[in-house]
Amino acid sequence: DTGVSQDPRHKITKRGQNVTFRCDPISEHNRLYWYRQTLGQGPEFLTYFQNEAQLEKSRLLSDRFSAERPKGSFSTLEIQRTEQGDSAMYLCASSPGISSYEQYFGPGTRLTVT
Amino acid sequence: DQQVKQNSPSLSVQEGRISILNCDYTNSMFDYFLWYKKYPAEGPTFLISISSIKDKNEDGRFTVFLNKSAKHLSLHIVPSQPGDSAVYFCAASIRSGSARQLTFGSGTQLTVLP
Numbered sequence: 001d002t003g004v005s006q007d008p009r010h011k012i013t014k015r016g017q018n019v020t021f022r023c024d025p026i027s028e029h030n031r032l033y034w035y036r037q038t039l040g041q042g043p044e045f046l047t048y049f050q051n052e053a054q055l056e057k058s059r060l061l062s063d064r065f066s067a068e069r070p071k072g073s074f075s076t077l078e079i080q081r082t083e084q085g086d087s088a089m090y091l092c093a094s095s096p097g098i099s100s101y102e103q104y105f106g107p108g109t110r111l112t113v114t
Numbered sequence: 115d116q117q118v119k120q121n122s123p124s125l126s127v128q129e130g131r132i133s134i135l136n137c138d139y140t141n142s143m144f145d146y147f148l149w150y151k152k153y154p155a156e157g158p159t160f161l162i163s164i165s166s167i168k169d170k171n172e173d174g175r176f177t178v179f180l181n182k183s184a185k186h187l188s189l190h191i192v193p194s195q196p197g198d199s200a201v202y203f204c205a206a207s208i209r210s211g212s213a214r215q216l217t218f219g220s221g222t223q224l225t226v227l228p
Contacts (some may be wrong), residue, residue, distance in 0.1 A: 004157070008159075008189075019166060031213075031214075033213075033215075033216075035216075040123075040220060040221075041218075041220050042203050042205070042218025042219050042220050042221055043158065043203075043216070043218050044218070045216065045217070046217045048215070055212055056210060056213045056215070090157070091157055093216075095181035095214065101146040101148065101207050101214060102148065102163060102166050103160070103214075103216060105150075105158045105159070105160075106157050107155070107156050107157045108156075108157050
């Protein structure tokens with residue numbers, strides 16, 4: 001296993017369009033996190049899955065954002081009616097379990113909304 | 115309210131010398147601290163961590179020191195190498211429900227000069 005993968009790596013879209021990103025975590029990691037990073041800032045927590053259950057969501061996650069992890073493996077993050085303020089790097093991380101503090105990040109998807 | 119702060123946006127060090135990166139936090143409920151390294155166009159890579167019950171953790175050239183009374187931690191890299199040039203993020207972990215959210219600082223760009 002080569003680590004967390006994300007697809008696409010880059011996405012340019014026009015304001016108002018919908019976009020969907022995919023994250024494949026490290027095999028057998030049951031915990032999956034989404035973060036957003038804007039220029040000059042560290043990553044900010046968006047949401048968390050334990051297996052297929054979405055257990056926590058940040059206030060940053062407006063109702064235009066939805067995330068799923070249907071079979072407890074890969075996850076998708078969808079943004080509807082994109083706005084220019086959504087332009088950011090979207091990072092996915094996975095972690096093996098409750099006793100593990102470390103999270104392992106993917107390369108991210110850079111979204112540009114024009 | 116920035117709970118994790120990295121007050122130095124950049125640091126330049128000569129190859130072979132020590133690099134010291136600093137981080138301050140405000141939330142006394144944080145119980146685990148991590149350092150991540152990030153190269154351009156890649157996701158953050160886990161580097162080293164420390165539990166709040168310890169005051170030092172060492173791994174090769176990297177040592178993290180924690181001063182709980184001052185709510186301060188630092189990462190020491192010695193000797194520094196040109197390949198260490200990257201953005202370093204300090205992160206703090208807190209148990210929130212079943213999740214372990216990471217709260218990141220804004221990062222310090224380390225440049226190691228040959």
